[in-house]
Amino acid sequence: MSEDLETAAVNTGAEPEAVSTGEFNIRVVVNGVSQGWWTDNGSPEWWITTVSDQSDSTTWTWVDYNGGRYLKKSTNNYLSYRSGNVIYSTGLKMRAWAYAARWNYDPRSKQLSSVDNDNALVGRNGxxxxxxxxxxxxxxLVAV
Known part of the structure; x- marks a missing residue:
């Protein structure tokens, strides 16, 4: 399956310049208990998973662009998801700017939702x- 058929998030044009909003790591919490820190599992798929030590986790920044908010790891490396893959549908992963998804974060509830997927909240399975x-x-979101 081609890359463009596996995601609903499609951006055109050059990657925007990031205006620094500060860098942070993302800690996962369930029922008040830390479950680790977000990172990706590397090549070939770059799925989002956790590591136990903050020092091993991904450092993120927000990129505000054209009315949307994007979570950026590094140049041309953004949080997104797969929508066209039957097995891993809506699975979070790192993707190029062209496939970066827009996100909303509520600091009160500490929940992240996908603008491009009907504001569905982020959850964990395994x-x-x-x-x-x-x-x-x-x-x-813990400042670094």
Missing amino acids: DYFYCNGENVVELE
């Missing part, structure tokens, strides 16, 4: 994360 509103987790 070792991986999805924007499907199931098994919703709290995500704490």
